[in-house]
Amino acid sequence: MPLTERLGNAAHALRLVTPGRDPMARTLAWYALCSSLFEDLCGGSGLLNFGLADPDGDVDLAEAQRALVRRVVSPLPHRGRWLDSGCGVGGPATLAAAENPVDVVGLNLSQPQLSACAARAHDRLRFEHGDAQEMPFEADSFDGVYAIESAIYYPDRARFVSEVARVLRPGGVFSLGDIVRRPGTGGLRLTLGYETARWLYAWPDPWSAADWQVALERNGFQDVAVEDLTARTLGLAPRWAERLAQIRPQVERRYPPGTWRAASLLVDQLGRRLDELPLGFVHLTAVRP
Numbered sequence: 001m002p003l004t005e006r007l008g009n010a011a012h013a014l015r016l017v018t019p020g021r022d023p024m025a026r027t028l029a030w031y032a033l034c035s036s037l038f039e040d041l042c043g044g045s046g047l048l049n050f051g052l053a054d055p056d057g058d059v060d061l062a063e064a065q066r067a068l069v070r071r072v073v074s075p076l077p078h079r080g081r082w083l084d085s086g087c088g089v090g091g092p093a094t095l096a097a098a099e100n101p102v103d104v105v106g107l108n109l110s111q112p113q114l115s116a117c118a119a120r121a122h123d124r125l126r127f128e129h130g131d132a133q134e135m136p137f138e139a140d141s142f143d144g145v146y147a148i149e150s151a152i153y154y155p156d157r158a159r160f161v162s163e164v165a166r167v168l169r170p171g172g173v174f175s176l177g178d179i180v181r182r183p184g185t186g187g188l189r190l191t192l193g194y195e196t197a198r199w200l201y202a203w204p205d206p207w208s209a210a211d212w213q214v215a216l217e218r219n220g221f222q223d224v225a226v227e228d229l230t231a232r233t234l235g236l237a238p239r240w241a242e243r244l245a246q247i248r249p250q251v252e253r254r255y256p257p258g259t260w261r262a263a264s265l266l267v268d269q270l271g272r273r274l275d276e277l278p279l280g281f282v283h284l285t286a287v288r289p
Helices: 003-016 025-043 059-072 090-097 110-119 157-168 188-190 194-200 209-218 230-246 246-252 259-270
Strands: 081-085 103-108 125-129 140-150 166-183 222-228 279-288
Touching: 025 110, 025 230, 025 246, 059 090, 059 140, 059 166, 059 230, 081 090, 081 157, 090 103, 090 110, 090 125, 103 110, 110 125, 140 157, 157 166, 157 209, 157 222, 166 209, 209 222, 209 279, 230 246, 230 259, 230 279
Parallel strands: 081 103, 081 140, 103 125, 140 166
Antiparallel strands: 166 279, 222 279
16 A cells, blocks of 8 residues: 555544544544554555464464464355455455365455455455445355454444344354453453553444353354463464564654554553453354254
8 A cells, every 4th residue: 555545544544533433433444544554564464363373482473363364264164155254455365265165255344455355356255345234145145254353343243143144054154253351351441541542442342252152142043162262362462562663663654643652552451461451362153053
């Protein structure tokens, strides 16, 4: 993305990511501000996720990001068609299509992100513009639906779950890898503090794993399973802090004042001791009967 477009998107986003605006407008503003920054942080891989690895070992962050994608898609039926809900700039869908004998459709409401996806499309991989809370697909369209660190941004997650149930075929599998609220903790913005929270107004307070389970069961899903991956995902925050420090000069050149500090505060908060963290990370799966 050209520098002028980066700065234009970021400046526009800084005006929009404020209290009181429509939740989806805040989400799109967050994407406009952060997408190119995260691409810089991730080396242009298109894999905008925390990654999955042992934080005490030798961590290759790019490989850890691929490992998280593979973990999330692994329970899906190896046939037919999969949906990547909230596909970002297309990295996970590209990897999923390359390593599995299926067609993959990426869905995204952010037009700038879809523009980045276009170069990745091929005969078994396509991308569509649309809202995950009102999917532009017919019922029984997919054998698998997955979402990686995207559903946390959806203002109406109950509606999203209902849409997943609608577009999945009988026997289809839903797989989610995302941040959740740990039971007994306060609201996200209260817990992380005001200065960090100003950068997080695009995030409604996350659901807990139990909230996801209740919503899925209300929509008829069965065999709901939850795996806690917090230590191997959010536990990588110090590694991301190191990467962010390495690219500080280019961030301060390319983005509005305060962007690097806000990103650093967020990573620092997430890098606190995991037993004190109000957030967790789960891999959740469920089957549509």
